[in-house]
Amino acid sequence: xxxxxxxxxxxxxxxxxxxxxxxxxxxxxxxxxxxxxxxxxxxxxxxxxxxxxxxxxxxxxxxxxxxxxxxxxxxxxxxxxxxxxxxxxxxxxxxxxxxxxxxxxxxxxxxxxxxxxxxxxxxxxxxxxxxxxxxxxxxxxxxxxxxxxxxxxxxxxxxxxxxxxxxxxxxxxxxxxxxxxxxxxxxxxxxxxxxxxx
Amino acid sequence: xxxxxxxxxxxxxxxxxxxxxxxxxxxxxxxxxxxxxxxxxxxxxxxxxxxxxxxxxxxxxxxxxxxxxxxxxxxxxxxxxxxxxxxxxxxxxxxxxxxxxxxxxxxxxxxxxxxxxxxxxxxxxxxxxxxxxxxxxxxxxxxxxxxxxxxxxxxxxxxxxxxxxxxxxxxxxxxxxxxxxxxxxxxxxxxxxxxxxx
DNA sequence: GTCTATAAAAGGATAGAC
DNA sequence: GTCTATCCTTTTATAGAC
Numbered sequence: 001x002x003x004x005x006x007x008x009x010x011x012x013x014x015x016x017x018x019x020x021x022x023x024x025x026x027x028x029x030x031x032x033x034x035x036x037x038x039x040x041x042x043x044x045x046x047x048x049x050x051x052x053x054x055x056x057x058x059x060x061x062x063x064x065x066x067x068x069x070x071x072x073x074x075x076x077x078x079x080x081x082x083x084x085x086x087x088x089x090x091x092x093x094x095x096x097x098x099x100x101x102x103x104x105x106x107x108x109x110x111x112x113x114x115x116x117x118x119x120x121x122x123x124x125x126x127x128x129x130x131x132x133x134x135x136x137x138x139x140x141x142x143x144x145x146x147x148x149x150x151x152x153x154x155x156x157x158x159x160x161x162x163x164x165x166x167x168x169x170x171x172x173x174x175x176x177x178x179x180x181x182x183x184x185x186x187x188x189x190x191x192x193x194x195x196x197x198x
Numbered sequence: 199x200x201x202x203x204x205x206x207x208x209x210x211x212x213x214x215x216x217x218x219x220x221x222x223x224x225x226x227x228x229x230x231x232x233x234x235x236x237x238x239x240x241x242x243x244x245x246x247x248x249x250x251x252x253x254x255x256x257x258x259x260x261x262x263x264x265x266x267x268x269x270x271x272x273x274x275x276x277x278x279x280x281x282x283x284x285x286x287x288x289x290x291x292x293x294x295x296x297x298x299x300x301x302x303x304x305x306x307x308x309x310x311x312x313x314x315x316x317x318x319x320x321x322x323x324x325x326x327x328x329x330x331x332x333x334x335x336x337x338x339x340x341x342x343x344x345x346x347x348x349x350x351x352x353x354x355x356x357x358x359x360x361x362x363x364x365x366x367x368x369x370x371x372x373x374x375x376x377x378x379x380x381x382x383x384x385x386x387x388x389x390x391x392x393x394x395x396x
Numbered sequence: 397g398t399c400t401a402t403a404a405a406a407g408g409a410t411a412g413a414c
Numbered sequence: 415g416t417c418t419a420t421c422c423t424t425t426t427a428t429a430g431a432c
Contacts, residue, residue, distance in 0.1 A: 015415080031314060033231035036407060050416050052409070113311055116229060157377070157385055160370055161363045168362025179355070187355055195393040213397080234425065248398050250427070399432075407424065414417080 016054050018044045023061050028106035032062050032117045062114060063122040069107040070129035076100060077136060086144030087193070093137055094192050095185045097166045102181055105170045112167070134159050144196065151198040162192055214252050216242045221259050226304035230260050230315045260312060261320040267305040268327035274298060275334060284342030285391070291335055292390050293383045295364045300379055303368045310365070332357055342394065349396040360390055 022043035026035040037058055041048045055061045077096060082089065101108045115123060138159040144150030152158045169184060179187075220241035224233040235256055239246045253259045275294060280287065299306045313321060336357040342348030350356045364386060371382065 029314070031229065031231055033229055034315065037409080038407080046415095047417055048408085049410075049418080053415060058408070116227070117232065153385055153388070154377075157382070158389065160366060161386065161389060164366025164369070165359045165363040168358060168366070171362070172358055179352075184355070187351055188359065190351070191356065191359060191393045194395065195389045197392065235427085236425080244397095245399060246426085247400085247428075251397060256426070397432105399430100401429085401431100403426105403428075405425080405427105408422095410421080411419085412417100413419100414415105 015044065015046070015050075019046075019051060019054050020061070020065065024065055024106050024110070027062065027065070027114065028109045032058075032110075032114045059117075059119060059122070062110075063118060063126075065107065066111050066114065066118070066122075066126050067129070069104070069111050070126060070133070073100060074129060074133055077133065086140055086147060086149050089140045090144065090192065090196070091189050093140060094162075094166065094189050097163070098169060098185050098188060099181060101167060101170055102173055102184075105173075108167065108170050134163060137162060141196065149198060150196045152196050158196060162195075165192075213242065213244070213248075217244075217249060217252050218259070218263065222263055222304050222308065225260065225263070225312065226307045230256075230308075230312045257315075257317060257320070260308075261316060261324075263305065264309050264312065264316070264320075264324050265327070267302070267309050268324060268331070271298060272327060272331055275331070284338055284345060284347050287338045288342065288390065288394070289387050291338060292360075292364065292387050295361070296367060296383050296386060297379060299365060299368055300371055300382075303371075306365065306368050332361060335360060339394065347396060348394045350394050356394065360393075363390075 019040065022040050023035075026039060026043060037051055038048045040061075041051050051061075055064070077093075077100075080092065080096065084092075111126070115126065118126060138155050141150060141152050141155040141158055145152045145155065166188060169188070173179075173181075173184065217238065220238050221233075224237055224241060234246075235249055236246045238259075239249050253262070275291075275298075278290065278294065282290075309324070313324065316324060336353050339348060339350050339353040339356055343350045343353065367382060367386070371377075371379075377385075
């Protein structure tokens, strides 16, 4: 390789991720619509125009964060063994969901709050991924009901109820607080198990 | 009373509420930060400047909607008789919460999503009201635990879990859908009862 | 009470120099 | 790849006529 003269401030390998991190933090804190491209740029130490080397526009930045988050969620879930009783699978789901979400509260917040700021085509993509994830839980509930292990009158409604309950943890959980992650997982496992038990 | 000449477009008795309704609808649909005063005015058939006869600024409009909503919630809850077993009181809370929230999904949405768009002093007021409401449920859970009726390891965590589960209904419930309000109330009563049962 | 007009600031995005 | 400079639009809020 010939020694190339470095142009003024050429850091492309790390600038992209830093922009995404800044956008993530600011979107989560203030909301997509309330954050300007100038604020994101300032957070990274850039001028606003430089952001457009990394994203075609602000909307694409939001969509990219949300899609990658949902992809990660589904990929990590599908990497887990799906065997066992419905009881075991349900407990696994609850622990996975809590663990995954508490590790990235900002992405969780954005993925829920900023749905309405997506363009219709972007929204459709995210909505589909969200539905795939919900179906994973509903399959478990159906298995439990069909094997007589669970008493669940409406698997769809119960799916949404459980996910709402679990995702809500991110609104109050704080690392270093009164309860640790594994304690929270234990307590929610108990509640969910009892709620669906036959 | 002397006959006063009506100035151009004087409709103050109804304009105030109409502005609030328009703001409510638009804030819920697009988010506080994404809605302009011009859009609110256009919805009511006014020019933007006229709004400032009814609110000192945009922030006060948001706060007013949220505070009135929380006041209504607490007032209606406190108007109900608080007697009976913890079991009865819990069932009453679940039915009340679902009924109240499904009657005003837009306000519920705003009260949750727009907290971060409140100034710190306004936020403190709303947060206090929210906490008062949560305490109403926690009192019931404590009563049930103390009388041996409930098996609740952590009343605070269970309070937040139940409220998150119930409030989540507003994200999917639609009037005229597969389930009616009273069916939803029945199903969630069952789940909550089982989840806290001894 | 509402209008028109405007002030003053901030927004997303692009062009061209380096 | 980043900067400066700028375009053009939109924003909140106010002033003064009617």
